[in-house]
Amino acid sequence: MKFFVDTAEIDAIAELNDLGMVDGVTTNPSLIMKSGRDILEVTKEICDLVDGPVSAEVVATEADAMIAEGRKLAEIAPNITVKVPLTWDGLKACKVLSGEGKMVNVTLCFSANQALLAAKAGATFISPFIGRLDDIALDGLELIDDIRTIYDNYGFETEILAASIRSANHVQDCARIGADVITAPPAVIKSLASHPLTDKGLAAFLADWEKTGQKIL
Numbered sequence: 292m293k294f295f296v297d298t299a300e301i302d303a304i305a306e307l308n309d310l311g312m313v314d315g316v317t318t319n320p321s322l323i324m325k326s327g328r329d330i331l332e333v334t335k336e337i338c339d340l341v342d343g344p345v346s347a348e349v350v351a352t353e354a355d356a357m358i359a360e361g362r363k364l365a366e367i368a369p370n371i372t373v374k375v376p377l378t379w380d381g382l383k384a385c386k387v388l389s390g391e392g393k394m395v396n397v398t399l400c401f402s403a404n405q406a407l408l409a410a411k412a413g414a415t416f417i418s419p420f421i422g423r424l425d426d427i428a429l430d431g432l433e434l435i436d437d438i439r440t441i442y443d444n445y446g447f448e449t450e451i452l453a454a455s456i457r458s459a460n461h462v463q464d465c466a467r468i469g470a471d472v473i474t475a476p477p478a479v480i481k482s483l484a485s486h487p488l489t490d491k492g493l494a495a496f497l498a499d500w501e502k503t504g505q506k507i508l
């Protein structure tokens with residue numbers, strides 16, 4: 292399973308990238324706003340840092356304008372993935388941009404039928420938002436499972452990019468179900484390393500080591 296990092300914070304991306312944990316990056320207008328950076332400038336920096344796909348989102352709502360924005364974003368670097376919302380116009384833009392050979396990530400997906408349309412429109416990635424479904428007491432993981440079944444039934448090559456990941460359990464469940472990619476904030480990716488028994492065990496080992504009075508270096 293690929294790990295994308297869901298942020299526009301360069302330092303956080305660099306730290307995870309140095310460890311080989313970053314297969315790509317996703318951004319959105321809210322994350323760009325949070326970074327306080329210019330979208331073209333910060334996206335270029337991310338593309339230079341990371342080898343994998345870097346999603347940059349259009350903000351137009353009509354297909355022609357989305358296509359124009361998508362073309363401009365795609366000029367930033369060869370690893371740009373143009374992110375379009377799952378609207379009818381977004382699907383039109385997906386069809387045109389993917390037809391031009393650009394990678395397209397169709398975002399804000401909340402149903403399996405939406406995911407089916409995105410695959411037929413040639414999306415490289417579909418982004419179902421797990422956490423936002425959980426927020427309204429629906430089952431985000433069931434959606435990932437349904438999309439996996441449907442894509443496998445018909446051999447769609449669109450990759451399932453599980454988004455709006457809020458916890459380590461979300462990551463584990465997505466891996467079990469067979470999502471192709473998860474995108475998560477840096478803190479969630481780092482939290483995968485934590486376990487209370489690891490902390491407890493390490494504390495006990497260090498306490499015993501202290502009693503030996505020995506040193507390794």
Ligand code: E4P
Nearest residue numbers: 297317318319423454455456
């Ligand atoms: C994905 O591409 C989105 O940027 C992101 O995962 C949304 O997450 P949120 O629902 O926590 O804002």
